[in-house]
Amino acid sequence: MLFLAAAILSASIHVFGVVEAPPATSATVVSATDSGPASTSALVLERACVVDEADELDGARCLGELTRASSASLDVLRQTLDPAGDDIGTTSSALTADVAPATVLAWWESLDRVHQDRLTTALPGLVGNLEGVPYAARDTANRSFLSDAVAALDIRLAGGSTSPDDLARAAMLDEVGAALADRTSGTADRHLVALDTVMPGRAAVVVGDLDTADDVSVLVPGMLFTVSGQIVDWSETAGDLYDEQAAWATLLAGRSADAPQTTAVVAWMGYRTPDLTNVYSLDLARVGAAHLADAIAGLDAVRAADPARVTVVAHSYGSTAATMALSSGRVTVDSLVLLGSPGSVVETATQLAVVGSDVYAAAGSFDPVAGSGAFGADPGSAAFGAVLMHTGGGPDGLTGQALSAALGHNDYLRPGTESLRSIALIGLGHGELVDVDERTPGTGGPELPDIALVRPQDLYARD
Known part of the structure; x- marks a missing residue:
């Protein structure tokens, strides 16, 4: 050293x-x-x-x-x-x-x-x-x-005096700038709270005020996500969740005569995600888990005098990294949502540092990754102990609004889906309003293929 x-x-x-x-x-x-x-x-x-x-x-x-x-x-x-x-x-x-x-x-x-x-x-x-x-x-x-x-x-x-990474680095930084300037979704200002220019790059864009928000949701991506390719999309996703949470916060405040809760959503791309050549290794998940724990510890320190309610929303390979971070003994969060998870490194939700074991899982009927158990216990199984979210759509029980189904691997965070509605409510501390999937775990969809046979477009082509 x-x-x-x-x-x-x-x-x-x-x-x-x-x-x-x-x-x-x-x-x-x-x-x-x-x-x-x-x-x-x-x-x-x-x-x-x-x-x-x-x-x-x-x-x-x-x-x-x-x-x-x-x-x-x-x-x-x-x-x-x-x-x-x-x-x-x-x-x-x-x-x-x-x-x-x-x-x-x-x-x-x-x-x-x-x-x-x-x-x-x-x-x-x-x-x-x-x-x-x-x-x-x-x-x-x-x-x-x-x-x-x-x-x-x-x-x-x-x-003309460039290093081998300069062209790629310039393109990556242009995407970070575009994510900050984008207003496709999210009614709040955007903030750049992390930036590493070393390729392939790391970044975190926040929709909302992380210094003051009552509720903070941290979005952790899965495989094939890069700053160059997905930071704009991931920031838009954060904006979609922010808008959904803001709408629900206003609605719920009206029902209780309380002031609406304020929210912030972090489009966190703080680790290098795997591609199809190294997806079976957990090495990148371990690094991601350490960075995620650092980020949560940083939030806890900054907000020590006025703690935020913190929810981690982790997708695919990112869900495995999240279970590593929350079983490390370093940090605790209030809620955890695991979307299309290929497996948890611990056997049950009670082994995760989540207050009250407030853990949720979503497994779309046509998601080829959820339930595969490639990296450990299936969070969607009854033995794991998480709440299995209903993702099949239907009328909203409170508003009557028609909600669409989230069936595939990248559907969970789409606007208008039942799953996005549920994730927003969980982030606000109202998981009791989430509809539960009563299916027997592992049923209700086609037989799951080997994860190695999944096409890249099945994993990250969101639109």
Whole structure:
């Protein structure tokens, strides 16, 4: 770890209170506070950020060094970083690998507004992806990070000096920008609360205000979803769920004379999903589970004084990743919805960190993945203990509205379906209004094919 951390600094990434003077004048290194003796990057890193006995990076101490960094040192650091490259992601990971979001929040709140603005200007890709930093600040930082990255790539592409990933990265970032600008669905503003420019990219777009919403739903995608290909679609899906929840919140408030609940929906694409060549491996699910747990822990930290009700809505392979995250012992959520799941890594819903085991499953009659048990227990089975949602459509029991069926693998989140109506109600804490599927688990549809025979268009072609 010491070698990795020293390499970060020696590659002109002088985060930890050290800046390198211009080569033409001096090769010495001075402290971030512009006082104190000259030192080498590795020695300063070892003194400031490494626990000597364990030989590991101490992220909390590193954040402290950022607190003491001068404007001049932060400006130099900004100039050394590639705004469209991999180094900011490496730096972020190294800084926060061992730091709890609550610690990050305490650190951020200890800074005055001037220093927060300095860090956001100099290190937008770092600030925007620190779990524990409030989401309004992360949105500001990530939009700046996105703008800087697009501008840098435009210059490279115009000059012909590109790296192998630059064309793909530029296309991916264009899609992120399109997702933020899109207003096909969702009546609330959109916010960019996570952005990793390292291909294939990671991002999270929020419809609504994550800092204040009463109810938060996190949408976790399954296989074949990429930022380049699906971030616009996934953000529209988040908007569809937001609109459904807003309508139900208003209706339910009218019935009880309470103020409508406020909501936020996260189009979370925070991990690399598999394709048909590696779908049988759970390696990407494990990584996704860790990132999902980080995101939930970050939300818990930011909202500690005013907790939101949190629902995870996970589709396909993402449902397996979600069961990993919620059986890790790291985080707890209020509700969990597993859509078209190929399997849970635990045997029963009671083994998941969900308040009151408020777990739901949906298995469309013509879904070739749901019930396959490819990765463990079938969440739709009676033995698992989840509520099996009715997805066959019919009149809404409260409004009389005709609801369409969700039969295939990608139907569950379509507007107008019974399943979207149920997911919206679950996210609002009204799972008691969800119609239950009384079928014997495993019946009511065709024989399920082997998952390896499923066509890509069956899995992600939503429209």
